[in-house]
Structures are given as C-alpha cells and as structure tokens.
Amino acid sequence: MDLQCEFIFPFDRSTTESQNTAEAPVKAKELTVGDVFYAACSSPEKITGNHFSLLVESSSATDKYLLKLLSNESQDNKWVFKFTSYRVGKHQIPKIELTNEDAQKLNLGSLQIQVNSILNPQEKVEPFGPISGLTIPIPLLYWFLLVFVLCSFLVSLSTYFFLKWRRKKMLARLEEYEIHTSPLQQFYSSYRKVQRENVFLYGKEVNIAVEPQRIVEIISEVEEALKLYLLRKFKTPALEKSWKSTIYDLSKYHHEFMTYQCQELKEIIKELDKAKKADIEKIRVKDLHQIFEKVRLFIEFSDNLNEALIKKDKTYLKKLKSLRI
Structure with missing residues (x-):
C-alpha cells in the first residue's frame, strides 16, 4: 500500500x-x-x-x-x-x-x-588515553597540596637525620670528658677539693669573713661540678649549653629520670643564679654551705635513682621516692 x-x-x-x-x-x-x-x-x-x-x-x-x-x-x-x-x-x-x-x-x-557528525571535521581528533581505568581530572589545588605534603615529608625526614647525625657527633665529642673514675667519684673529688680549700664549707664556722672574689669562685666551681656530673652520667652537653637547653635535653632523652628530679634541679639552678646575681657582700657562709650541700644531696640521690631506673627496681624506686630531697 x-x-x-x-x-x-x-x-x-x-x-x-x-x-x-x-x-x-x-x-x-x-x-x-x-x-x-x-x-x-x-x-x-x-x-x-x-x-x-x-x-x-x-x-x-x-x-x-x-x-x-x-x-x-x-x-x-x-x-x-x-x-x-x-x-x-x-x-x-x-x-x-x-x-x-x-x-x-x-x-x-x-x-x-x-x-x-556531531564532531567538528576541522578539529584535530586527539588520541585516546589509556583504555584501562577512568581519567579523573584533578584540581590544581590538589597538586599544590600534594607538593606541599611531599616537601614537608622531605624536610621532616632531612631534619630527623640531621638531628640524629648532630647528636651522634655530640656524643662522640663528650667522650673527651671520660676518665677512669665514675661521674659520682669525680664529683666527690671536686667536692672534697673545694672543702679543703675552704674549711668554712664544713659548716662549723658560719661567721667567718670570706673575700667576695672567693665566693664567686666557689659558686662557679660548684656549678661546674654539677654540670660535669650531668654531662658524664646522662650524656648531655651541660658544660657547652645553657641550663634551659640542658633541662630540655634531659627531659627528652631521660624523661623518666626527670619526672623525679626536674623540679629539684630547677630549684638548684634558681639558687645558683640568684647567688651569682646577688650582692656578693650580702651572701653569708651559711648560704654557700646550704647550696653546696643541696648540690651534693641532689647528685647522690640522682645517682641512686638512675641505677634503680636502669635495673627497674620498683621497690627501691618507691623507697627513693619517699627520701626525695
């Protein structure tokens, strides 16, 4: 039809x-x-x-x-x-x-x-991409974020290895301070030497007159003996750095020890700084003796505490905690 x-x-x-x-x-x-x-x-x-x-x-x-x-x-x-x-x-x-x-x-x-055709015959046809998978456009901001993350990672990694290398070099340098005696024995040797040269530090003659220059020397010798003990015992550059850097280093690498002794160490540093900045003529022999003895007790307690921490002796640690200075 x-x-x-x-x-x-x-x-x-x-x-x-x-x-x-x-x-x-x-x-x-x-x-x-x-x-x-x-x-x-x-x-x-x-x-x-x-x-x-x-x-x-x-x-x-x-x-x-x-x-x-x-x-x-x-x-x-x-x-x-x-x-x-x-x-x-x-x-x-x-x-x-x-x-x-x-x-x-x-x-x-x-x-x-x-x-x-729906395609413009004048336009050049681009070759197809890979057959497998889908081509998903990635915003430019994501590329910037990716570069930032990669750069941050590389900087962090470089910083980590640099700090590790610097500490290894520092520990090798601290070996120069090592001698045949232990850190505690070396402190006792310095302690007795200062006492022999300044008999008033035995605590018996509290009203004796002491030259201002000698008081400054005694304070410096006590502080140096304390720093040398910390340097040898805990491998921290106490003689080369400020007290602030020393406390930071001890807190980072000897955190458990510092949970017991951080406050006591800060108090001793505060008294030493106060004595160095005070009017020398107003410092009494009694004050010097107290500082001297407080440093000695701190070092003796720290030595026993460190040994107990190494051995993980909880009973002894509990006993030491009750005897904290």
Missing part, C-alpha cells in the same frame, strides 16, 4: 514530500546524527496493526544504522512515524517500506538525507 507522506525535519519549517516514483528529491535534507525526524502520512485504506518493522531498500540495505524507526502514532487514517539515522554521510533511500504483524506492507516513498 502506497502512502502519501511528508517528511518533517528538525530546525526546518519546510517539508519534503515523498516520491513514490524512481525520482528522488533534488536537495537532500540535512540533520545531525541522532536527530529525530517525522513522516506524516495519510492512507487511502485502513491500516491494521500497530507494530511495524522497517524495510529499507538501498545500496547498503543490511546497514541497520542507516535508518531506524523509533515509534508510530495513528488517528483515523493519518499516521506519524518517528525516525532517526546514526550513519554519517549522504544517503539516497529509493524506497522506505514498513511491515506489520498482519504482513501488511506500507510504502512511504523515497528519501534523500545528509547526516552530519
């Missing part, structure tokens, strides 16, 4: 009447791949059935992408068929034929169309 059809194309107000003869329209209608166009048809007879399949007579009749029937609607003897094309190029279709479930054949006529 031949139908009288008009083809309606997107973005084109004109229509193309189908030709049921061998002649094709002079000018091909243009559309883009996937665009929908319609065939509005009228039938001289009643068409039965609602499900149609497409038969296209062309040079490439086996090409299913040349013309595709999407849907159809009917009202009385008027039918609208919805088509599209997925094949790029100029196509001359001499005969468009539909068939339904009742084996009724409908001839919609011939059609000439120009199907254009």
Whole structure:
C-alpha cells in the first residue's frame, strides 16, 4: 500500500514530500546524527496493526544504522512515524517500506538525507588515553597540596637525620670528658677539693669573713661540678649549653629520670643564679654551705635513682621516692 507522506525535519519549517516514483528529491535534507525526524502520512485504506518493522531498500540495505524507526502514532487514517539515522554521510533511500504483524506492507516513498557528525571535521581528533581505568581530572589545588605534603615529608625526614647525625657527633665529642673514675667519684673529688680549700664549707664556722672574689669562685666551681656530673652520667652537653637547653635535653632523652628530679634541679639552678646575681657582700657562709650541700644531696640521690631506673627496681624506686630531697 502506497502512502502519501511528508517528511518533517528538525530546525526546518519546510517539508519534503515523498516520491513514490524512481525520482528522488533534488536537495537532500540535512540533520545531525541522532536527530529525530517525522513522516506524516495519510492512507487511502485502513491500516491494521500497530507494530511495524522497517524495510529499507538501498545500496547498503543490511546497514541497520542507516535508518531506524523509533515509534508510530495513528488517528483515523493519518499516521506519524518517528525516525532517526546514526550513519554519517549522504544517503539516497529509493524506497522506505514498513511491515506489520498482519504482513501488511506500507510504502512511504523515497528519501534523500545528509547526516552530519556531531564532531567538528576541522578539529584535530586527539588520541585516546589509556583504555584501562577512568581519567579523573584533578584540581590544581590538589597538586599544590600534594607538593606541599611531599616537601614537608622531605624536610621532616632531612631534619630527623640531621638531628640524629648532630647528636651522634655530640656524643662522640663528650667522650673527651671520660676518665677512669665514675661521674659520682669525680664529683666527690671536686667536692672534697673545694672543702679543703675552704674549711668554712664544713659548716662549723658560719661567721667567718670570706673575700667576695672567693665566693664567686666557689659558686662557679660548684656549678661546674654539677654540670660535669650531668654531662658524664646522662650524656648531655651541660658544660657547652645553657641550663634551659640542658633541662630540655634531659627531659627528652631521660624523661623518666626527670619526672623525679626536674623540679629539684630547677630549684638548684634558681639558687645558683640568684647567688651569682646577688650582692656578693650580702651572701653569708651559711648560704654557700646550704647550696653546696643541696648540690651534693641532689647528685647522690640522682645517682641512686638512675641505677634503680636502669635495673627497674620498683621497690627501691618507691623507697627513693619517699627520701626525695
């Protein structure tokens, strides 16, 4: 059955009447791949059935992408068929034929169309990326954050190895202070030497007059003996650094010891600084003797405490804790 059809194309107000003869329209209608166009048809007879399949007579009749029937609607003897094309190029279709479930054949006529690609033919096609995986764009800020994290990691790693190397070098330098006697014995040797040279430090003569310059020397000798003990016993550069740096180093590398002795050490440092900054003429022999004895008790307690910490003797540690100076 031949139908009288008009083809309606997107973005084109004109229509193309189908030709049921061998002649094709002079000018091909243009559309883009996937665009929908319609065939509005009228039938001289009643068409039965609602499900149609497409038969296209062309040079490439086996090409299913040349013309595709999407849907159809009917009202009385008027039918609208919805088509599209997925094949790029100029196509001359001499005969468009539909068939339904009742084996009724409908001839919609011939059609000439120009199907254009959605890609710009002037643009250079970039090669495809890797087949595996998805290409996910990464914001520029994320790259900056990644560089920052990597730089921070490298700086931290470099700092760690530098500090480790510097401490190793410092420990090797502190070996120069080592002698055949223990740190405690060396302190006792310095302690007795100062006592012999200054008999008033025995605590018996508290009203004796002492030259100001000698008081300064005694304070310096006591402080140096304390620093030398800490240097040898705990491998801290007490003679080379300030008291603030020494306390920091002890707290970092001998944390458990400092939980017991940090406050006592700070009090001794405070008294030594106070004696050095005070008016020398106002310092009494009694004050010197108290400082001297407090340093001795601190060192004796620290030596016993360190040995107990090394041996992990909890009973002895508890006993020492009750005897803290």
